[in-house]
Amino acid sequence: MADDLQRAIVWKNLPINGTDHCVLWRSAEGWLLKGTVVGVLENQRPMLARYEVCCDENWLTRRVQVERTIGKDTKILELSVGNVGLWRSLGKEVPPEVRGCLDVDLAVTPATNTFPIRRLDLDIGKSESVTAAWIKFPDLEIQPLSQRYTRIAKNIYRYESDTGFSAEIVVDDLGLVITYPGGWERIATL
16 A cells, blocks of 8 residues: 555644644554654754554554754654563663553654544543653653543534643544644644
8 A cells, every 4th residue: 555645734832932834644654753853942942753653443642753953953653562561762761651552653643643542442421541651842752641531513622631731622523633622723724
């Protein structure tokens, strides 16, 4: 099966006053999400981040690659995920607290909310909790993040995390964010 473009999106990234260009591909392996984030961190530091996440047919994260650049400082994180939720980087397990996580959550994009939304396929009124491997920026630190998704309408989900953050996010037919209050707004799609 040749790769098939499903959607291209540009989001306005409100937290870092930037943009996120993202494409979702259907691939022979399942799903491929690729994006580029440009934004401004504290102290007016410009940041560029590129990400690529591969999922299987069931929306389970299998491979993650992130490259983040601030000035001359570039950090790269490459992860692979085994069938039992064993996360590895350069062949070594990283950190054991994320063992069993099925999803990755990249803090700079709403794109990774698509994975649990699609995988859980909740009925309206139903909720489910998940724990994601949360990659924080700009340091690319990985830690577990407990999250809860509640489907409150056909295309609206309440997202809650154990950080105390919550929002009602509106998604399209592919589960990609249209609006994420206080986070992202879709400004273009194809």
